[in-house]
Amino acid sequence: MASIAHLQHAQRALLFTPATAPQAGGFVMAHDIPEAMIAEWGTRYLAHDLWTTEAQRIGAIHDGNVMLGTQLVPDEQLVRSVFYREFLSRLNIRRMCTSVVFAGTVARLPMTACAIYRGSEYDDFDASHCHLLQLTARHLSQALGAMLQLRDTEFRLATSLQGLDRLTVGVLLLGQRGEALFANRSALALLSRGRGLSLRAGHPLQDGIGWLQAADDRSHTALHAGIRAALANDPLQPTHFSHGLRIARGSATGELVVQIVPVIEQDPVWGMLQPGALVFVTDAEQTPRLDxxxxxxxxxxxxxxxxxxxxxxxxxxxxxxxxxxxxxxxxxxxxxxxxxxxxxxxxxxxxxxxxxxxxxxx
The missing domain is CATH 1.10.10.10 (Winged helix-like DNA-binding domain superfamily/Winged helix DNA-binding domain)
Incomplete structure (x- = not known):
């Protein structure tokens, strides 16, 4: 998505299902749009999206169609809307060009759009941007069509993992043996410092990306006891989530807080990974601040x-x-x-x- 935005001299870009929020089975792949704003769009502003509503009303949703925001909604109407005043303006989004990748008329191919955005200080997109986005959408339709038709579960896994990657807290997915299957960027950044926690390499074909290990024996024992308990998921001996492990950061001051929870119900979204546990890792001195x-x-x-x-x-x-x-x-x-x-x-x-x-x- 970053490459698409750069090619079009846009500040932000989205590949998403405009009529289906992520919580309802849709997907979002974004460039320079925070995860929290995506969550807010899906939970509150989907119904206020004037662009999508108008495109549907005039019958403009068909494969390959390209539209400018001003062709759908006049600028003066947009800036007066709830969608702009409460949502778009906070992202400095005012100019929009979108291409329909899928119209949503074929089974397992939900309505999908690729959109690029600019702020108020920039000129609107023109015919050359529309033409380039139309070509981009054709390429996306080929790639997405194959993945959604043949590898739907794996594609949804990829978009879910991208969502985890945007979080500033460390998140790891553990397999049924306790091996790390995935670590988001924040987790990898914490682990790469080797202060308290790290990843030990395992068998490249069997052990995912490696095994979590703590720097000292006491913490290592507690860590793996917590992992075993989460994987066992004994209903008679549940582990309280708030009882996070505190692991000293080796020679550095401070602690890491590790919370381990079982994946109780396997979701098709995880595809072939099928994790057994989720691990959250935070720096006790840098606890994320809620908005x-x-x-x-x-x-x-x-x-x-x-x-x-x-x-x-x-x-x-x-x-x-x-x-x-x-x-x-x-x-x-x-x-x-x-x-x-x-x-x-x-x-x-x-x-x-x-x-x-x-x-x-x-």
């Missing part, structure tokens, strides 16, 4: 509930959260129940995974 305004806007969460949500990312117990916030433990539990209800989650690991998509992007 509180976005959390409140999307889910109607109160300021007090936002503070509890932020503390949950430390990987501590509810007692620790209560102590840090100078609250009673029952009050913290009440806030947690409200967070579950408002976000539609049911367990703490689910809630934390949602919160990780709403962290502040520096």
């Amino acid at each position: 509180a305004s976005m959390l409140q806007r999307l889910y109607g969460v109160s300021a007090a509930e936002c503070r509890v949500a932020q503390e949950l990312l430390h990987g501590d117990t509810l007692q620790d959260v209560a102590q840090r916030l100078n609250l009673g433990e029952n009050t913290v539990k009440s806030h947690l129940r409200q967070l579950f209800a408002k976000t539609g989650t049911h367990r703490q690991p689910q809630l934390v995974r949602l919160l990780l998509a709403l962290i502040h992007q520096p």
